[in-house]
Amino acid sequence: MDQVGERTGAGPAGATDRWLRHAIGKLARAGAGYLADLVVPPVCLACRKPLGVHDSLCADCWREIDFIRPPVCDRLGIPMPFDIGGVMISAQAAADPPVYDRARAVAHFGSVVRDLVHQLKYADRHDARRLFGRWLLDAGLPLLQDTDVILAVPLNRWRLLERRFNQAAILAAELSALSQIPADPLLLVRSRRTPSQVGRTRDQRRRSMAGAFTVPASRRTAVAGRNILLVDDVITTGATVEACARALKSAGAARVDVLALALVTDRTRINP
Numbered sequence: 529m530d531q532v533g534e535r536t537g538a539g540p541a542g543a544t545d546r547w548l549r550h551a552i553g554k555l556a557r558a559g560a561g562y563l564a565d566l567v568v569p570p571v572c573l574a575c576r577k578p579l580g581v582h583d584s585l586c587a588d589c590w591r592e593i594d595f596i597r598p599p600v601c602d603r604l605g606i607p608m609p610f611d612i613g614g615v616m617i618s619a620q621a622a623a624d625p626p627v628y629d630r631a632r633a634v635a636h637f638g639s640v641v642r643d644l645v646h647q648l649k650y651a652d653r654h655d656a657r658r659l660f661g662r663w664l665l666d667a668g669l670p671l672l673q674d675t676d677v678i679l680a681v682p683l684n685r686w687r688l689l690e691r692r693f694n695q696a697a698i699l700a701a702e703l704s705a706l707s708q709i710p711a712d713p714l715l716l717v718r719s720r721r722t723p724s725q726v727g728r729t730r731d732q733r734r735r736s737m738a739g740a741f742t743v744p745a746s747r748r749t750a751v752a753g754r755n756i757l758l759v760d761d762v763i764t765t766g767a768t769v770e771a772c773a774r775a776l777k778s779a780g781a782a783r784v785d786v787l788a789l790a791l792v793t794d795r796t797r798i799n800p
Protein backbone atom coordinates (compact mmCIF):
# COMPACT_ATOMS: atom_id res chain seq x y z
CA MET A 529 0.00 0.00 0.00
CA ASP A 530 2.86 2.39 0.78
CA GLN A 531 4.31 1.71 -2.65
CA VAL A 532 1.05 2.61 -4.37
CA GLY A 533 0.85 5.81 -2.35
CA GLU A 534 4.39 6.87 -3.25
CA ARG A 535 3.90 6.19 -6.92
CA THR A 536 0.54 7.95 -7.01
CA GLY A 537 2.13 11.05 -5.59
CA ALA A 538 5.30 10.95 -7.71
CA GLY A 539 5.09 10.14 -11.41
CA PRO A 540 2.67 11.41 -14.08
CA ALA A 541 -0.88 10.01 -13.96
CA GLY A 542 -0.31 7.79 -17.06
CA ALA A 543 2.65 6.01 -15.44
CA THR A 544 0.63 5.40 -12.26
CA ASP A 545 -2.25 3.92 -14.26
CA ARG A 546 0.14 1.66 -16.17
CA TRP A 547 1.77 0.49 -12.92
CA LEU A 548 -1.61 -0.17 -11.32
CA ARG A 549 -2.85 -2.05 -14.40
CA HIS A 550 0.36 -4.10 -14.37
CA ALA A 551 0.02 -4.87 -10.65
CA ILE A 552 -3.66 -5.84 -10.96
CA GLY A 553 -2.92 -8.00 -14.01
CA LYS A 554 -0.10 -9.72 -12.15
CA LEU A 555 -2.35 -10.45 -9.17
CA ALA A 556 -5.12 -11.77 -11.40
CA ARG A 557 -2.67 -14.04 -13.27
CA ALA A 558 -1.12 -15.32 -10.07
CA GLY A 559 -4.56 -16.03 -8.61
CA ALA A 560 -5.67 -16.52 -5.04
CA GLY A 561 -2.48 -18.33 -3.96
CA TYR A 562 -0.42 -15.20 -4.64
CA LEU A 563 -2.86 -13.07 -2.66
CA ALA A 564 -2.81 -15.57 0.21
CA ASP A 565 1.01 -15.49 0.23
CA LEU A 566 0.94 -11.70 0.52
CA VAL A 567 -1.40 -11.89 3.51
CA VAL A 568 0.05 -14.96 5.31
CA PRO A 569 3.42 -16.23 4.05
CA PRO A 570 3.51 -20.05 3.98
CA VAL A 571 5.05 -21.69 7.05
CA CYS A 572 5.45 -25.27 8.31
CA LEU A 573 2.18 -26.20 10.07
CA ALA A 574 4.09 -27.77 12.96
CA CYS A 575 7.22 -25.68 13.63
CA ARG A 576 6.27 -22.44 11.76
CA LYS A 577 9.51 -22.43 9.72
CA PRO A 578 9.04 -20.50 6.40
CA LEU A 579 8.09 -22.75 3.48
CA GLY A 580 7.54 -22.42 -0.28
CA VAL A 581 3.93 -23.68 -0.16
CA HIS A 582 0.87 -23.46 2.08
CA ASP A 583 -0.75 -26.35 3.98
CA SER A 584 2.36 -28.44 4.39
CA LEU A 585 5.21 -29.39 6.68
CA CYS A 586 8.95 -28.81 6.46
CA ALA A 587 11.21 -31.77 5.66
CA ASP A 588 12.30 -32.16 9.30
CA CYS A 589 8.71 -32.37 10.57
CA TRP A 590 7.69 -34.79 7.77
CA ARG A 591 10.50 -37.10 8.84
CA GLU A 592 9.17 -37.09 12.42
CA ILE A 593 5.76 -38.44 11.36
CA ASP A 594 5.44 -42.19 11.73
CA PHE A 595 2.86 -42.92 9.02
CA ILE A 596 0.96 -46.20 9.31
CA ARG A 597 1.42 -48.10 6.07
CA PRO A 598 0.21 -51.51 4.90
CA PRO A 599 0.24 -54.30 5.92
CA VAL A 600 -2.28 -53.51 8.68
CA CYS A 601 -4.84 -55.50 10.67
CA ASP A 602 -8.13 -55.11 8.78
CA ARG A 603 -10.14 -54.73 12.00
CA LEU A 604 -7.95 -52.50 14.20
CA GLY A 605 -5.75 -50.74 11.63
CA ILE A 606 -2.60 -51.55 13.61
CA PRO A 607 0.54 -52.43 11.65
CA MET A 608 1.25 -56.11 11.01
CA PRO A 609 4.83 -57.39 11.13
CA PHE A 610 4.73 -58.94 7.64
CA ASP A 611 2.46 -59.21 4.60
CA ILE A 612 0.98 -62.66 3.96
CA GLY A 613 -1.41 -61.25 1.33
CA GLY A 614 -5.18 -60.82 1.47
CA VAL A 615 -7.13 -59.52 4.45
CA MET A 616 -5.17 -59.90 7.69
CA ILE A 617 -6.54 -59.92 11.23
CA SER A 618 -4.22 -59.36 14.22
CA ALA A 619 -4.20 -61.76 17.17
CA GLN A 620 -5.49 -58.86 19.29
CA ALA A 621 -8.54 -58.36 17.03
CA ALA A 622 -9.21 -62.10 16.83
CA ALA A 623 -9.15 -62.41 20.65
CA ASP A 624 -11.23 -59.31 21.35
CA PRO A 625 -13.01 -58.13 18.17
CA PRO A 626 -14.07 -54.47 18.12
CA VAL A 627 -17.72 -53.47 17.65
CA TYR A 628 -16.80 -51.51 14.50
CA ASP A 629 -15.90 -53.33 11.30
CA ARG A 630 -12.62 -51.76 10.16
CA ALA A 631 -10.38 -48.98 11.45
CA ARG A 632 -7.62 -47.04 9.71
CA ALA A 633 -5.44 -44.20 10.95
CA VAL A 634 -2.98 -41.90 9.22
CA ALA A 635 -0.11 -42.12 11.69
CA HIS A 636 1.11 -43.26 15.07
CA PHE A 637 0.42 -40.68 17.78
CA GLY A 638 4.02 -39.38 17.88
CA SER A 639 5.41 -35.94 18.72
CA VAL A 640 4.60 -33.89 15.59
CA VAL A 641 1.16 -35.49 15.14
CA ARG A 642 0.47 -34.87 18.83
CA ASP A 643 1.32 -31.15 18.42
CA LEU A 644 -0.81 -30.82 15.27
CA VAL A 645 -3.80 -32.54 16.92
CA HIS A 646 -3.35 -30.36 20.00
CA GLN A 647 -3.44 -27.22 17.83
CA LEU A 648 -6.63 -28.47 16.16
CA LYS A 649 -8.26 -29.34 19.46
CA TYR A 650 -7.27 -26.64 21.91
CA ALA A 651 -5.38 -23.82 20.23
CA ASP A 652 -8.19 -22.74 17.92
CA ARG A 653 -5.71 -23.10 15.03
CA HIS A 654 -7.27 -24.96 12.16
CA ASP A 655 -4.70 -24.18 9.50
CA ALA A 656 -3.70 -27.86 9.23
CA ARG A 657 -7.22 -28.93 8.24
CA ARG A 658 -6.48 -29.13 4.50
CA LEU A 659 -3.41 -31.28 5.06
CA PHE A 660 -5.39 -33.49 7.45
CA GLY A 661 -8.15 -33.86 4.86
CA ARG A 662 -5.67 -35.09 2.25
CA TRP A 663 -4.09 -37.52 4.72
CA LEU A 664 -7.47 -38.90 5.77
CA LEU A 665 -8.51 -39.37 2.14
CA ASP A 666 -5.33 -41.32 1.46
CA ALA A 667 -5.44 -43.51 4.58
CA GLY A 668 -9.22 -44.03 4.28
CA LEU A 669 -9.42 -45.02 0.59
CA PRO A 670 -10.17 -48.72 1.25
CA LEU A 671 -13.02 -47.67 3.59
CA LEU A 672 -14.38 -44.78 1.51
CA GLN A 673 -15.10 -47.10 -1.40
CA ASP A 674 -17.90 -48.62 0.69
CA THR A 675 -19.02 -45.51 2.60
CA ASP A 676 -22.54 -44.05 2.24
CA VAL A 677 -22.20 -41.32 4.84
CA ILE A 678 -19.42 -39.72 6.92
CA LEU A 679 -20.03 -38.96 10.59
CA ALA A 680 -17.83 -37.22 13.15
CA VAL A 681 -17.66 -38.53 16.72
CA PRO A 682 -19.94 -35.97 18.43
CA LEU A 683 -18.90 -33.83 21.38
CA ASN A 684 -21.12 -33.39 24.38
CA ARG A 685 -22.95 -30.07 23.91
CA TRP A 686 -21.38 -28.54 27.04
CA ARG A 687 -17.93 -29.45 25.74
CA LEU A 688 -18.97 -27.98 22.39
CA LEU A 689 -19.97 -24.74 24.11
CA GLU A 690 -16.63 -24.58 25.95
CA ARG A 691 -14.55 -25.31 22.88
CA ARG A 692 -16.88 -23.72 20.29
CA PHE A 693 -16.04 -26.37 17.67
CA ASN A 694 -15.77 -30.13 17.32
CA GLN A 695 -12.35 -31.05 15.94
CA ALA A 696 -13.70 -34.37 14.58
CA ALA A 697 -16.42 -32.46 12.69
CA ILE A 698 -13.75 -30.26 11.07
CA LEU A 699 -11.96 -33.41 9.86
CA ALA A 700 -15.23 -34.99 8.67
CA ALA A 701 -16.12 -31.85 6.69
CA GLU A 702 -12.71 -31.78 4.97
CA LEU A 703 -12.96 -35.48 4.10
CA SER A 704 -16.51 -35.06 2.82
CA ALA A 705 -15.46 -32.18 0.54
CA LEU A 706 -12.51 -34.15 -0.87
CA SER A 707 -14.30 -37.50 -1.27
CA GLN A 708 -17.67 -36.06 -2.37
CA ILE A 709 -19.34 -38.40 0.14
CA PRO A 710 -21.97 -36.61 2.25
CA ALA A 711 -21.35 -35.92 5.95
CA ASP A 712 -24.32 -35.99 8.31
CA PRO A 713 -23.46 -34.53 11.73
CA LEU A 714 -26.89 -35.33 13.20
CA LEU A 715 -26.92 -39.13 12.99
CA LEU A 716 -25.53 -39.52 16.49
CA VAL A 717 -25.70 -37.45 19.68
CA ARG A 718 -23.61 -37.65 22.81
CA SER A 719 -26.31 -38.18 25.38
CA ARG A 720 -24.19 -37.60 28.45
CA ARG A 721 -20.90 -36.13 29.51
CA THR A 722 -18.18 -38.72 30.12
CA PRO A 723 -15.28 -38.32 32.56
CA SER A 724 -11.74 -37.82 31.25
CA GLN A 725 -10.43 -41.10 29.84
CA VAL A 726 -6.76 -40.36 30.47
CA GLY A 727 -5.03 -43.03 32.53
CA ARG A 728 -7.91 -45.52 32.32
CA THR A 729 -7.65 -49.07 31.02
CA ARG A 730 -9.60 -50.23 27.97
CA ASP A 731 -12.18 -52.00 30.14
CA GLN A 732 -12.65 -48.94 32.37
CA ARG A 733 -13.06 -46.75 29.31
CA ARG A 734 -15.55 -49.18 27.76
CA ARG A 735 -17.64 -49.15 30.92
CA SER A 736 -17.59 -45.36 31.29
CA MET A 737 -18.50 -44.85 27.61
CA ALA A 738 -21.36 -47.40 27.54
CA GLY A 739 -24.58 -45.71 26.44
CA ALA A 740 -22.90 -42.32 25.98
CA PHE A 741 -24.13 -42.06 22.37
CA THR A 742 -27.57 -42.49 20.87
CA VAL A 743 -29.13 -42.26 17.43
CA PRO A 744 -32.05 -39.79 17.66
CA ALA A 745 -35.41 -41.39 16.80
CA SER A 746 -35.78 -38.99 13.86
CA ARG A 747 -32.48 -40.23 12.33
CA ARG A 748 -32.95 -43.99 12.66
CA THR A 749 -34.16 -44.42 9.09
CA ALA A 750 -31.08 -42.50 7.89
CA VAL A 751 -28.84 -45.01 9.73
CA ALA A 752 -30.64 -48.30 8.96
CA GLY A 753 -28.89 -50.33 6.27
CA ARG A 754 -26.19 -47.69 5.66
CA ASN A 755 -22.41 -48.00 5.61
CA ILE A 756 -21.15 -45.33 7.98
CA LEU A 757 -17.63 -43.97 8.32
CA LEU A 758 -16.92 -42.53 11.78
CA VAL A 759 -14.20 -39.88 11.92
CA ASP A 760 -12.22 -38.94 15.03
CA ASP A 761 -8.91 -37.20 15.71
CA VAL A 762 -7.19 -39.86 17.83
CA ILE A 763 -8.07 -43.46 18.65
CA THR A 764 -6.61 -44.26 22.07
CA THR A 765 -8.19 -47.51 23.25
CA GLY A 766 -11.08 -47.45 20.78
CA ALA A 767 -13.68 -47.23 23.60
CA THR A 768 -15.23 -44.00 22.23
CA VAL A 769 -15.58 -45.21 18.63
CA GLU A 770 -16.82 -48.57 19.92
CA ALA A 771 -19.57 -46.86 21.92
CA CYS A 772 -20.54 -44.90 18.77
CA ALA A 773 -20.46 -48.06 16.64
CA ARG A 774 -22.63 -49.92 19.14
CA ALA A 775 -25.30 -47.18 19.01
CA LEU A 776 -25.20 -47.06 15.20
CA LYS A 777 -25.40 -50.84 14.85
CA SER A 778 -28.30 -51.00 17.34
CA ALA A 779 -30.09 -48.55 15.03
CA GLY A 780 -29.48 -50.93 12.12
CA ALA A 781 -26.30 -49.59 10.45
CA ALA A 782 -25.03 -52.20 7.98
CA ARG A 783 -21.36 -51.35 8.52
CA VAL A 784 -19.44 -48.96 10.76
CA ASP A 785 -15.85 -48.18 9.82
CA VAL A 786 -13.54 -45.81 11.69
CA LEU A 787 -10.97 -43.36 10.35
CA ALA A 788 -8.67 -41.28 12.53
CA LEU A 789 -5.67 -39.03 12.17
CA ALA A 790 -3.72 -40.85 14.81
CA LEU A 791 -3.68 -44.17 16.56
CA VAL A 792 -2.13 -44.79 19.97
CA THR A 793 -0.17 -48.00 19.49
CA ASP A 794 2.43 -49.86 21.53
CA ARG A 795 4.97 -47.47 19.98
CA THR A 796 3.19 -44.38 21.33
CA ARG A 797 1.40 -45.68 24.40
CA ILE A 798 3.51 -43.67 26.82
CA ASN A 799 1.45 -40.69 28.00
CA PRO A 800 -1.40 -41.07 25.44
Ligand SMILES: [Zn+2]
Binds near residue numbers: 572573575
Ligand atom coordinates in the same frame (compact mmCIF):
# COMPACT_ATOMS: atom_id res chain seq x y z
ZN1 LIG B 1 8.51 -27.98 10.52
